[in-house]
Amino acid sequence: MFEALILIIEDDPEIVDILRGYLEREGFRTVSASDGQTGLVFHQQLKPDLILLDVKMPFLDGYGVLAALRRTSDTPVMMLTALAEDLDKLQALRIGADDYVVKPFNPLEVVARARAILRRSQGAKTEKSLRIGRLTVDPVSYTAVVDESSGARPLDLTRTEFRLLSHMARHPNRVFERSELVDACLPEGDALDRAVDSHVSNLRRKLTAVGLGEMLTGVRGVGYRLNGQ
Structure with a gap:
């Protein structure tokens, strides 16, 4: 380095x-x-x-x-x-x-x-691809794809949305606090905890569009979880 x-x-x-x-x-x-x-x-x-x-x-x-x-x-x-x-x-x-x-x-x-x-x-x-059900996340190429009957469908994610998805995909079913997601995925701001909600909402909308909206859920008063399948 x-x-x-x-x-x-x-x-x-x-x-x-x-x-x-x-x-x-x-x-x-x-x-x-x-x-x-x-x-x-x-x-x-x-x-x-x-x-x-x-x-x-x-x-x-x-x-x-x-x-x-x-x-x-x-x-x-x-x-x-x-x-x-x-x-x-x-x-x-x-x-x-x-x-x-x-x-x-x-x-x-x-x-x-x-x-x-x-x-x-x-x-x-150096990370390997992460696979959860029909979703595959590749931290090296910054791509996320969903398996469909017609083939692999890429998700059009922003850089921050991809960071959030890949970070939670490393530990499926674990609940991540908002502050932890800020530290891991939005390291540039001290007052941007609320921005996580906006990014997660956009990410969930994109997952819903490919039939995977149930994967990303909120845990009241705590944060968010990416559910394994």
């Missing part, structure tokens, strides 16, 4: 210098881009292990960069931005961010969160 390459997409050179100094001191390799379009080119050319992404940038903002990345890549992304509202955080999560840090930030916290993201990312690459 200490040889991981981190791409910093940030238009403030002072912030870039601070991040580069702290990250390289901890053994990471870094490269930087000062606008979103250049960042996308560097991502395609260099295949970084993690991206630190600003939101307000020239040519293409961070949300546009993130959306473009998620059309072709699962590279982990940590948003670094002065936008502190919950709606901004939720928008980043829906598009596919892995973490969300508000400026001004503590560089040591950024390094710690980068390590955590890379640890989860590397762990996922």
